[in-house]
Amino acid sequence: MLTVIFVMLSEVLIFVPSIANFRNNWLSDKLRTAGVAAAVLAESDVISPALQTRLLQATGSDAIALNDGPTRRLIAMDTMPPMVDEVVDMSRMNASASIVQAFDTLMNGAGRTLRIIGKAEMGMSGTIEIVMPETPLRKAMLGFAVRILGLSLVISIITASLVYISLRWLFVRPLQRLSANMARFGEAPEDASRVIVPSGRADEIGEAEERLSTMQKTLGQTLHQQRRLADLGLAVSKINHDLRNLLASAQLFLERLETSSDPLAARLAPKIVSTLDRAVGYTRAVLAYGRAQEAPPARRIVRLARIVDDVGQVQGLVEHEAIAWENRVAENMEIDADPEQIFRVLMNICRNAVQALQGEGDPAVVKRLSVAAERTGTVVTIRIADTGPGVPAAARANLFRAFQASARPGGTGLGLAIASELVRAHGGEIALEEHGPGAVFRITLPDRPLDFTRARAVQDGTRRLERDFGNAPDERAGDPGNG
Template sequence: MRLKTVMPETRENSRSVDDLGEGEPRSRFGLSAKLLILTVIFVMLSEVLIFVPSIANFRNNWLSDRLRTAAVAAAVLAESDVISPALQTRLLAATGASAIALNDGPARRLIAMNAMPPMVDEIVDMNTMDATTAILQSFGTLIYGEHRTLRAIGRAEMGMSGNIEIVMPEAPLRAAMLGFSWRILLLSLVISMVTASLVYVSLRWLFVRPLQRLSANMARFGEAPQDASRIIEPSGRADEIGDAEKRLATMQTTLGQTLHQQRRLADLGLAVSKINHDLRNLLASAQLFLERLESSPDPLAARLAPKIVSTLDRAVGYTRAVLSYGRAQEVPPARRLVHLSHIADDVAQVLGLPESDTITWENRVDPDMEVDADPEQLFRVLMNICRNAVQALKGEDDPAVVRRLAVEAERHGSLVTIRIKDTGPGVPTAVRPNLFQAFRASARPGGTGLGLAIASELVRAHGGEIVLEDVSIGASFRITLPDRPLDLARPRVAQGGVGSSMRQNEGKSAERADGPALN
């Protein structure tokens, strides 16, 4: 019963996730709807900005027409001393005024009037009208003009001088302005809808649909990043959307390759752990056999047995490191003062270089050269680099080719520089950018590139660096190892260790340097 209760919710949740993966909007209003609403709002704001001067211009034109009609009638009737009531009524009806007068300087003549006009609430002088005044008076008419009386003044026409004045209720003007406003509003809505529709269709075609395609592809790719068929195919657009598609395709390709590589590494790690477990058991058995070999009276066995035991100890230590890989990084270096020349000789012994008939081994390190480093880790660094050099040198079959491997070192203050040089074919240019990255840089078929990656990690743990020098013959790796910094808070005599040894080395170097001069 409990399982039946949970399963429908799980299906519903999975459907909601899938629906979102298809590019549908997460909110109630998607990007398209927001674009449509914003377009309508902006167009309406533009129409409002147009409406303000338009309504003022409409009011001015309406009053000017009434004043013009009154001016024409006044010009015709100016010569008559008496105007009949019927003609006055027709003239007032044509202008919508309750009184018409002609003002010519000191003379003022009443042209028509149907009754005593009410008190004037607003005076509009069209002769001095400006834009600001027209806009303010227009909104005053719309708000307060229903019950007000207006007195309009305009210039007389038809060859007459002076001004024509009319007194009229403001309600007809307000009604006309409201009708004009409604027509403007309806026209604005039509323009807004048409413009918004065109903008909506254009933006949806240009932006929204490509963005939905990108979103849907990202959701689909996220379900199976290792599937190369789910990588987006750029549409070829030459704009920002096309650039985003190309960058997304590149990112998905890189991510897919990285995940594929990580899976391979995980599988490889599991296989190595299984093999390493059995190998450690075999090495333990070999150590037991060597213990019996050490008691043998054969002098050769007695001489070689300790070296074989030392090599097996290193191998056992490496197996432990392999089994712990992934749970922790390399063990921090246990730094000691070591003779670099002895470590180089140990590497040569393990690689069989002293007995080799094809490769010349040269240990150019000063026997008194001391390095502040972890002896085992420094051995691994030299071992990995020298092994690669030996493999490259053995790849040459021509007996006339010089095969030489040399190790040299020099000290500058607290910095030791080690160089490992060979006369092999050198490092190919194609693998140099990823030379110290595991599984990405191997010049030898079937190689993994782990040797240089491990060497680089161990050197960095000592605070140094390893680089491939640009040489014309063979390959030359330069390793720089700094001494440990001195603790200035402690007494200099009590520190001993590196500082005192370094002073001793400097004294020895000075004695060697001064010796010939004294002789």
């Protein structure tokens, strides 16, 4: 329908000059016929009435005259011609005048009489004039308009049909294929056989097919992974429930060991109880990673060396027979952090390092794990370095993403993901440094930002106290100047 309308609008633009040109040609033909007859009969002194009648019928006019400068000769005339309503001088006709007069004929030409003036034919000088009714001209123009309208409709319908077929073949059918594939894929997104196969087109439709195919593959993999994670979360919740009960029982047994007279039991029991307390705390938050964010860090000023010592003891590195454990953190190094969360961060990274070092079977290989730290202004940088095989290049792209970064068979990759989340909660960063014989992890922890508004209020309050009490008279000394 739009194509038909557009073609008809184009035909209107064509029709305007066409109808004007048709009117000019029709009038010129009448003048040419009358001019030839006038040139032939001009030499005759007398023209018979029968010949005049045939000449008038041939031109469709009421009178024909030849105007040759000073003389004007009537070639043929019916009885008394009617009064002339409009004069048309073909020698002065231009495009705009032709269009205006053509539409004037179509609107008002019925019943009017025209006087038409044109150049004489066959080498004769002067002009030829005819007087004729305008009604035949109007009928001829209406017939031409109807033919133009019919031809325009035929052209527009043919054009519209071709455009419709082309659009349907080029765009509508591919879009229907896209929408049908979307609906079919939505029924079973995890079914790889329902992913659209791009047709290889080089236009926008082909690009849309490529993008849809990529999106469907990614979505299918994501849904498959989410389903596995949901199953894993259900399994972990069941294991977590039973594990908490077992740990609670172990705590009860260890509390009895604390009262034992054995010095070794008395020395080890508090550490084991502390470790079990941490384990119970982890079981309470074991599902927090998948369900929500970790709890906000409860930051304190803590000694980092003590936390590193705890990590070494829990990992059994202090007296390890194969791995050399080095705590290079200064005893006076203090950090502003949550001690339990920092313990978890160091624990996860060190556990990965221990597992990597234990995988080395050659006794000649140096196995060393060290933790060092330095402070620069309000930022503490912790480095955990080992002499293991390092992190494979394939695992570095998703190093801190859960279930995607494990370089060890059977690993989940959760340790580094949890460590990264806890470090970010402190406003810090964790990264793998490229240098080093093994893996070197750098943790950057900034101190808490100073609340200037609160600090200023405290400072102002201190100054007021100093002003009020510092200048108060000392009643005991009797000296008004002592504060």
